[in-house]
Amino acid sequence: xxxxxxxDGIRLHYxxxxxSGATPVLMIQGLGADKHGWDMQRxxxxxxxxxxxxxxxxxxxxxxxxxxxxLEQMADDAIAVLDAAGATQAHIVGASMGGAIxxxxxxxxxxxxxxxxxxxxxxxxxxWRRELLQGxxxxxxxxxxxxxxxxxxxxxxxxxxxxxxxPAFGWLGPLAMGRTSHAFVSQVRAILDVDDNxxxxxxxxxxxxxxxxxxxxxxxxxxxxxxxxxRLPNAELVVISGAAHGFMVEHAxxxxxxxxxxxxRVAVLRREAAIDIDIAKAG
Numbered sequence: 521x522x523x524x525x526x527x528d529g530i531r532l533h534y535x536x537x538x539x540s541g542a543t544p545v546l547m548i549q550g551l552g553a554d555k556h557g558w559d560m561q562r563x564x565x566x567x568x569x570x571x572x573x574x575x576x577x578x579x580x581x582x583x584x585x586x587x588x589x590x591l592e593q594m595a596d597d598a599i600a601v602l603d604a605a606g607a608t609q610a611h612i613v614g615a616s617m618g619g620a621i622x623x624x625x626x627x628x629x630x631x632x633x634x635x636x637x638x639x640x641x642x643x644x645x646x647x648w649r650r651e652l653l654q655g656x657x658x659x660x661x662x663x664x665x666x667x668x669x670x671x672x673x674x675x676x677x678x679x680x681x682x683x684x685x686x687p688a689f690g691w692l693g694p695l696a697m698g699r700t701s702h703a704f705v706s707q708v709r710a711i712l713d714v715d716d717n718x719x720x721x722x723x724x725x726x727x728x729x730x731x732x733x734x735x736x737x738x739x740x741x742x743x744x745x746x747x748x749x750x751r752l753p754n755a756e757l758v759v760i761s762g763a764a765h766g767f768m769v770e771h772a773x774x775x776x777x778x779x780x781x782x783x784x785r786v787a788v789l790r791r792e793a794a795i796d797i798d799i800a801k802a803g
Contacts, residue, residue, distance in 0.1 A: 734763025
């Protein structure tokens with residue numbers, strides 16, 4: 521069982537799948553989720569890549585300290601995991617809160633990034649979403665995370681899949697059962713504390729970026745992803761029909777195909793750029 525240490529001493533659990541010499545892909549999940557939120561992606565990607573999936577502080581097997589968390593702190597945690605795994609650079613894939621963390625990595629650690637994938641996420645919080653998340657935090661504090669999971673799940677899972685997937689939601693979903701309320705609330709507060717002016721800096725991100733959203737996502741609607749794609753200079757937007765916020769589970773096959781196609785194209789672009797550099801040096 522692999523662990524990294526954050527700059528403030530927090531133990532961060534991560535797991536690596538795939539060949540040791542393959543290109544690394546770091547996967548960062550969302551609010552309340554652990555690495556199992558990526559299970560339908562990790563084993564597929566591991567056929568081609570070295571897949572590193574972490575549990576954010578406050579989730580999974582990582583430490584769950586009391587007190588203040590920040591998304592910038594969690595971005596630093598992700599880099600600590602890359603360091604522990606011996607990965608100088610990686611493709612960074614983030615979903616929901618993990619997508620916000622991924623944006624921070626793109627801004628703060630551009631030299632560590634091969635590409636960014638931003639799934640079901642946003643670059644700022646609308647007032648209605650702030651109110652919703654605060655309501656979840658209050659419910660988790662007063663009734664426990666498990667008691668509020670079914671209510672929150674309706675924002676994550678599409679209506680067609682709700683009855684089918686809810687039994688599995690406890691171990692797969694972004695608001696999985698059994699999470700400690702204090703850590704969940706600290707993650708919520710980290711989301712709410714993000715400076716919405718961060719969106720003004722996204723033009724500084726030069727990495728190739730895939731922005732992914734389901735057209736039935738009501739938690740981070742398509743407009744959020746369109747805004748991201750507009751602000752990021754090297755971004756492409758893909759909208760998956762019939763998919764909601766938890767589309768890495770509901771529509772795993774389509775999600776995986778889009779992601780793998782993107783990563784393959786980035787590899788081609790990097791090879792072409794390396795050839796151009798060699799030609800320029802030779803000339």
